[in-house]
Amino acid sequence: MKHFFARSIKKFTNRVSPALLAVILAAIISGILLFVPPINGLADNGDFYRSILSNGIYRLHTSYSQYSDYVIPKFGIMQYFNENQVSVLSSQSIFIQIALFLNKLFYSRTIFDIRFMGLVYYLFYLGGIYLLTKALVHPFRKISSYVLGLLIVFIFADSAYTLYFNSFFAEPGMLICMLYLCAAIISLARDVYQKKWTMISLFFVSTVLLITNKQQNAPLALSFIVVAVGLMFLPKFKARKLAVGLGITVVMLAGIGIYESIGSEIVGANSFQTFSHGVLLETGDPTKKIEKGGVDGQFALMRNENYYAKAYTTLDPSSKYVKKHLIDKTGFG
Structure with a gap:
């Protein structure tokens, strides 16, 4: 019996890495919550208009009150010229536009199902869970590595975070960008990947998206510039310092730009x-x-x-x- 369990555990660890286990569990927990009826999410507290109107989405006339206590599953897609200007500059529009594209492709050109918004965040979120777990446990597949993977699921698959996916709040983008940010930095520190360019690029892209996600995030540019300076000291990286310097400049400009855009x-x-x-x-x-x-x-x-x-x-x-x-x-x- 002892040998049977040992062989079973060995086969399991050979086929399922801690990162993959974390993704599977997070996918099941969050997937049921977001996509299986009754739909779960967060209600509109009056802030949705900032992100939906400029993206061609509007509230339907339903039995829900103006600011409901319940998640609103359906919205309308404008069929006419959208005269609404961008009230708040935000990288959140990128996620919304992807969701709109998928909604029109697979569901409807007139009605927007909030689950497509949840799906976009869900897919990016699972990628972040995978990279973060891999960065923390690499290169081991010990019992402690799987325990750490379970701990990541316990923390980040909490409905306190994932319920935001089925909404038009900006918080899901912030969570996802932070997952990728941390995964990139830890991967570079622990030398997880031979080629560092991928993680460095991921770090700067995630940083810019995070800073421009909400105007209140503008001061974070200062913090991440300090983090980015550390990339200058990576071993065998002298020829690429110019690229890192360019990335730091972009982060600084993103912070200044999003701050100046505040009405x-x-x-x-x-x-x-x-x-x-x-x-x-x-x-x-x-x-x-x-x-x-x-x-x-x-x-x-x-x-x-x-x-x-x-x-x-x-x-x-x-x-x-x-x-x-x-x-x-x-x-x-």
Whole structure:
């Protein structure tokens, strides 16, 4: 019996690597959740319009409320000229356009099934799981390697992450890009592949896609530039330093570009929320605190207020008065 189990385990490890095992388990767990009825996903909290309208998708008139508590499985595909400009610049549009193409090819040219969005993320996600697991366990196929593969599935196949796939939120792209980023860096550090070009290219492509996925990610460019500088010190890599330097420049330009694309309304909302929910809350005497910063002490009355107020507010956050006397006098610092 002991020899039988030993032979069985050996045959299994010869045919199924830890990375492949992780992909199979993640595919089953996430696939059932995303594609087997009843469909699971996340509901629209009002943010979907930022990504769907500029990509030619719109909300259908259904029995669902405007901002439903349930996932919306079907959307309409515009059959006319799309006059909606891009409200938020984001690499998320790449994933949406791929999903739209597949939807029109295999399903419908007028109705968009949210599962095609989930399918696009799902396929990229499984690739990330494979590369990350392989990078962490290479070159071993020990019991500990399979345990690590199971741990990766336990963490990254959690529905807290994968439910986002069946939605128009930008978070799935961030998760997937981080999987590829980490896989690329770890692979380079552990010398998993003989040719380093593939992983270096994957690192820079994933970094740019991550930074441009959400405008809030712009400051991440600084962090990843520091990581990228480390690629300069890879052994036997002197002739390729120029290419790495070019990649670093592209990452920096991506960060600057996505930051500059932020609309004035979004900047105003973020600045106001930072002020009312940050600066004013983190002090015992908010009036004195803001007066030292050159802001009229009366704005302390706006403590804990939202830019988009549900009821009455002390002052209209979007008014010219607030912009002149508050927003223009506060900065990132």
